[in-house]
Amino acid sequence: MTSLLKIENLHVNVEETPILKGVNLEVKAGEIHALMGENGSGKSTLAYALAGHPKYTITEGTVELDGANLNELDPSERARLGLFLAFQYPVTIPGVKVADFLRHAISNIRNPDRKEGEGLVPMREFRKELKEQMGSLDMKTEFARRYLNEGFSGGEKKRMEILQLAMLKPKFAILDETDSGLDSDAVRFVSEGLTKLTGPEMGVMIITHHERLLQYNIPQYAHVMMGGRIVETGDVSLAEEIHNEGYTALRERHPEAAAEQEQVEAVTQ
Amino acid sequence: MSTAIVTPPETFNEAAFNAFLEQRDDPEWIIELRKKAFAIYNEKLCEPLDPEEWKRVDLRIFQPDKFALSADKPAGNKLDTQLQGEAEFKGQVTHENGHCTSSQIDASLVEQGVVFGDLSALVHTHREILEPYFMTKAVAPDRDRFAAWHAAFWTGGTVLYVPKNCSVEAPLHSLIALTQAGAADFSHTLVILEDNASATLLEETLSGDENSPGLHLGCVELIVGKDANLRYVQLQNWNQKTYHFAHQAGLVESNGFMQWTVSALGAKLAHVHQDVVLNGRGSIGEVNGVTFATDKQKISYYTQQTHNAEQTRSDLLYKEVLRDKSRVVWRGMIKVDKKAQLTDGYQRSDALMLSDTARADAIPGLEIEADDVRCTHGATAGQVDEEQVFYAMSRGLSRYEAMHMIVEGFFQTVYDRIPVEAVRKTLSDAVVQKLGIGD
Numbered sequence: 043m044t045s046l047l048k049i050e051n052l053h054v055n056v057e058e059t060p061i062l063k064g065v066n067l068e069v070k071a072g073e074i075h076a077l078m079g080e081n082g083s084g085k086s087t088l089a090y091a092l093a094g095h096p097k098y099t100i101t102e103g104t105v106e107l108d109g110a111n112l113n114e115l116d117p118s119e120r121a122r123l124g125l126f127l128a129f130q131y132p133v134t135i136p137g138v139k140v141a142d143f144l145r146h147a148i149s150n151i152r153n154p155d156r157k158e159g160e161g162l163v164p165m166r167e168f169r170k171e172l173k174e175q176m177g178s179l180d181m182k183t184e185f186a187r188r189y190l191n192e193g194f195s196g197g198e199k200k201r202m203e204i205l206q207l208a209m210l211k212p213k214f215a216i217l218d219e220t221d222s223g224l225d226s227d228a229v230r231f232v233s234e235g236l237t238k239l240t241g242p243e244m245g246v247m248i249i250t251h252h253e254r255l256l257q258y259n260i261p262q263y264a265h266v267m268m269g270g271r272i273v274e275t276g277d278v279s280l281a282e283e284i285h286n287e288g289y290t291a292l293r294e295r296h297p298e299a300a301a302e303q304e305q306v307e308a309v310t311q
Numbered sequence: 312m313s314t315a316i317v318t319p320p321e322t323f324n325e326a327a328f329n330a331f332l333e334q335r336d337d338p339e340w341i342i343e344l345r346k347k348a349f350a351i352y353n354e355k356l357c358e359p360l361d362p363e364e365w366k367r368v369d370l371r372i373f374q375p376d377k378f379a380l381s382a383d384k385p386a387g388n389k390l391d392t393q394l395q396g397e398a399e400f401k402g403q404v405t406h407e408n409g410h411c412t413s414s415q416i417d418a419s420l421v422e423q424g425v426v427f428g429d430l431s432a433l434v435h436t437h438r439e440i441l442e443p444y445f446m447t448k449a450v451a452p453d454r455d456r457f458a459a460w461h462a463a464f465w466t467g468g469t470v471l472y473v474p475k476n477c478s479v480e481a482p483l484h485s486l487i488a489l490t491q492a493g494a495a496d497f498s499h500t501l502v503i504l505e506d507n508a509s510a511t512l513l514e515e516t517l518s519g520d521e522n523s524p525g526l527h528l529g530c531v532e533l534i535v536g537k538d539a540n541l542r543y544v545q546l547q548n549w550n551q552k553t554y555h556f557a558h559q560a561g562l563v564e565s566n567g568f569m570q571w572t573v574s575a576l577g578a579k580l581a582h583v584h585q586d587v588v589l590n591g592r593g594s595i596g597e598v599n600g601v602t603f604a605t606d607k608q609k610i611s612y613y614t615q616q617t618h619n620a621e622q623t624r625s626d627l628l629y630k631e632v633l634r635d636k637s638r639v640v641w642r643g644m645i646k647v648d649k650k651a652q653l654t655d656g657y658q659r660s661d662a663l664m665l666s667d668t669a670r671a672d673a674i675p676g677l678e679i680e681a682d683d684v685r686c687t688h689g690a691t692a693g694q695v696d697e698e699q700v701f702y703a704m705s706r707g708l709s710r711y712e713a714m715h716m717i718v719e720g721f722f723q724t725v726y727d728r729i730p731v732e733a734v735r736k737t738l739s740d741a742v743v744q745k746l747g748i749g750d
Contacts, residue, residue, distance in 0.1 A: 094704075116710065
């Protein structure tokens with residue numbers, strides 16, 4: 043069976059403010075989707091809501107992963123079902139070594155019924171796998187001993203997200219602006235890293251408002267968000283159009299959504 | 312109790328003191344010191360305690376007459392020590408309910424002139440080494456009521472003496488245990504490093520079971536000579552029915568180095584007065600503190616970093632994690648004498664709150680009389696960052712597992728300052744155990 047992430051009529055509030063107003067989207071394993079849109083269109087809200095951030099409340103609609111309703115599940119349960127979010131702003135956890143963190147993470151993902159304190163993936167097996175993945179992402183092994191994201195450069199943080207993706211091997215990966223704030227070398231590193239990981243087993247949603255990441259990972263589908271909804275869906279040529287011409291034409295095609303987006307921006311700023 | 316009280320508790324009054332002297336076999340010079348201290352104790356009881364040190368410590372729950380010194384030497388219970396087995400020790404001293412139940416030292420150390428053993432025995436045989444330092448320089452009996460009380464009734468304790476130019480590479484182990492309900496331990500730890508000597512002493516305190524109330528009224532004196540190097544660790548892990556009071560002070564001479572690690576995991580009520588006194592030019596004192604308070608524990612520290620000479624450096628880092636209805640108080644002070652120019656003093660306390668019902672007070676302070684110094688202090692207190700929890704959970708960690716990892720990470724920055732692997736591991740294991748992971 044091909045895995046399916048199904049988002050249906052999703053409405054999400056951030057605190058009291060409605061941000062998503064009915065998102066519909068289906069991602070199948072093996073597909074790459076690009077999700078584009080201006081700041082405030084709701085892209086990152088969708089990412090956080092899918093991952094289960096406590097500040098993002100689903101008020102209507104459902105998210106299903108292979109038929110399992112995610113709405114009421116906590117972030118850990120969603121992760122164990124195979125959902126992964128590469129953060130736009132990866133969080134620093136001082137004093138926690140990358141290797142320890144990852145070993146706990148993969149132990150839970152690979153044994154979803156695992157309780158705290160129960161056995162971890164054997165050290166030798168884990169080390170071997172980590173070393174291989176770090177090698178293929180061209181990361182120095184000393185990263186494994188560093189504290190999670192502490193003192194990391196922007197590019198290092200993003201590469202760490204890709205490493206986690208590689209280790210956790212989710213069914214669905216959402217990459218939230220993984221290319222933002224990086225110089226072109228760093229974009230190349232994360233893009234090539236991602237290319238190695240994608241395949242028929244994984245569905246990918248790349249959130250971006252640039253097209254750089256998409257040059258390396260060509261999407262089958264491109265979606266544009268505006269005012270908390272997906273207003274257009276097309277193929278890679280839609281992404282190219284936005285890259286070349288910006289959002290002006292899109293706003294003219296969808297005046298209502300554009301107006302709502304401006305309203306939300308006014309509230310949240 | 313912090314106010315003056317006229318009558319001593321029944322178990323520590325004159326009759327009890329005389330009976331205590333009777334049952335001991337102390338040499339005359341010690342008996343004289345005890346008698347002087349007992350007189351001071353009675354005077355000090357009539358004086359209020361220093362409010363600066365004691366106003367945040369609620370002593371009303373402490374009833375000293377519920378505890379008494381035991382004349383009976385225990386048979387030597389099997390004790391669930393944390394450090395044993397974590398490292399190879401070249402010497403080991405155990406005290407139980409105030410009595411020394413075992414004492415060993417490697418023959419190679421004896422040959423080098425190292426003395427390691429029980430204070431009660433060594434006052435007979437090593438007066439010339441002990442007398443110049445025993446409660447004369449680091450902690451004097453007239454400091455306050457608790458110091459005098461200890462000086463009159465001390466029960467034993469671990470002594471480490473390392474002669475000049477002698478380096479003891481392997482760590483030594485001291486264990487202090489309370490194994491009987493109502494028992495009291497007044498143990499005295501005395502470490503003397505002569506010039507250019509070095510040593511590591513790991514000390515731990517524990518209770519025989521979870522429920523027996525106990526009292527520890529201790530004293531730690533650390534004397535670090537010129538160019539000497541001491542690492543001293545005290546892991547306080549009493550049960551939560553035990554009262555823990557201690558005066559602890561370390562003196563460091565020129566270019567000496569003292570690294571002092573304290574952890575507070577146990578006790579119902581603990582108050583430790585910890586002094587680092589840098590007496591010699593270029594001396595260094597480093598202090599690491601790990602506190603993890605849960606339930607209704609009350610843990611209080613009063614720390615002083617005193618710079619009495621030029622180019623001295625002190626560096627104190629305390630990390631506290633609080634859960635449930637626990638309370639932690641840290642009052643810290645850096646004092647710089649006017650002749651102590653070019654000193655570098657640092658103190659910092661960070662508290663991580665796991666419950667809304669816990670409370671942490673951190674009050675750093677500076678008293679600086681010299682005009683060319685660098686002194687920095689800071690204190691933070693905060694909840695676990697929900698963004699960190701969310702991030703870890705999004706990688707499959709359960710909420711508790713994420714919190715526990717964040718707590719361990721919080722302490723890690725102190726562990727990183729501790730060079731002894733056995734201590735890092737023991738602390739980390741003790742924290743994990745107290746977190747209840749796997750329950």
